[in-house]
Amino acid sequence: MNPSDPSRRQFLTAAGATAAVTAFPAVLRAQNASNNAILKIGLIGCGGRGTGAASQALSADPNVKLWAIGDAFASQITASLNNLSKFGGKVEVPEARQFSGLDAYQKVIDSGVDVVILTAPPGFRPLHLRAAVDAGKHAFCEKPMAVDVAGVKSVVESAKLAKQKGTTIQHGFCWRFSPNTREGYGKVTSGELGRVISVYGTYLASVPKPSTAIDQRNPEWGDVEWQIRNWMGHGWLSGGPLVEQGIHTVDKIAWAMGDVAPIAARGSGGRAQRDDDGSVWDHYDVAFEYPGGVICHIGQRQFKGAFSEVVDRVYCEKGTLEAPSRVLTKDPAGKVTWAFRDQPENMYQVEHNEWFAAIRAGKELNAGEYMANSTMLGLLAREAAQTGQRITWEEMWQANQDLAPDKVNFGDKLPVPPVPVPGVYKLV
Structure with a gap:
């Protein structure tokens, strides 16, 4: 988040407010006439799990492209794209759609993608999910979906909004997909x-x-x-x-x-x-x-x-x-x-197969409430x-627990809290 951005706390508080509901995604409306529309994928967080999830997404549907990629660190982007080069023309990520920094998630979402894969560190997950839902994107959320109570409550609100908009939310509790x-x-x-x-x-x-x-x-x-x-x-x-x-x-x-x-x-x-x-x-x-x-x-x-x-x-x-x-x-x-x-089939592949099948069919798929409960x-x-x-x-x-700093920039000082001691440490 940049210094000019709303704080995380303001963002999570706003997540409980009523939001304007935009129309059902154009990509799904188009599929009423043709079910072969190209789905553009945005990857947010491209470490090992993110790169793996992108690979499974690219394997799940014949008419998809990796369109944009973002990570806090540029070196992660290079390594991820090298790994995904085996998909050839399905990877269409020029330098202009490679975003690094703490605001990379928003740039990926704004780049024209239809679906996003959220695999950055989980402390950022509620923020990234809400931004994706606000923008009318389908979202895959890796586990866990939050690290604190404020984050879980934000996920619940994002899930409600996604239902109103008709966008999908798929979860990363992978064993539920293991045949x-x-x-x-x-x-x-x-x-x-x-x-x-x-x-x-x-x-x-x-x-x-x-x-x-x-x-x-x-x-x-x-x-x-x-x-x-x-x-x-x-x-x-x-x-x-x-x-x-x-x-x-x-x-x-x-x-x-x-x-x-x-x-x-x-x-x-x-x-x-x-x-x-x-x-x-x-x-x-x-x-x-x-x-x-x-x-x-x-x-x-x-x-x-x-x-x-x-x-x-x-x-x-x-x-x-x-x-x-x-x-x-x-x-x-x-x-x-x-x-x-x-x-058994690869459970990671199954979760993406089922996600993209739901998107193509225009079927409701919203795991938000379930994701929030298991995380809680x-x-x-x-x-x-x-x-x-x-x-x-x-x-x-x-509880009102909120573990993250109100705003974060790479150069900020952030003292490490003490190791929790039972009988001393408190749930806020």
């Missing part, structure tokens, strides 16, 4: 395995490498630029590892529970191995309380030299579902009763652990 995982969870949500008794999900991983090592900080970089270059270590940009990475497991807990609202959460965790200059924790253990006395537990950590595992165990009256690397069910005695045998569930887990308190679902939605 084998879908089939396995279908056995839970259909009641085939009986009532869910409890869930234990793990996301036990290694420490992610920062994009730039601490001792490589250029003295010319301000705090904001440095933190964006190492965004996973800073809560206002990533939300911390439980929200940024473990959100997949959180979302699958929600899936197993039929996406009903939880009652509350409690948990613990801390910062044991992380050696960056941020203040996010590196391990969490959280229990969610659900109606009917069901307790769902997530264990998440990023440790060096430790056991790694990403497994969902959904315990039901008549058996257990295990996913996602091997998707199978077991009876109460532990005997395998079903296993997915087919070759991750925030509930994080806040329960970091405060050391039992926090209810209602208390989370009533």
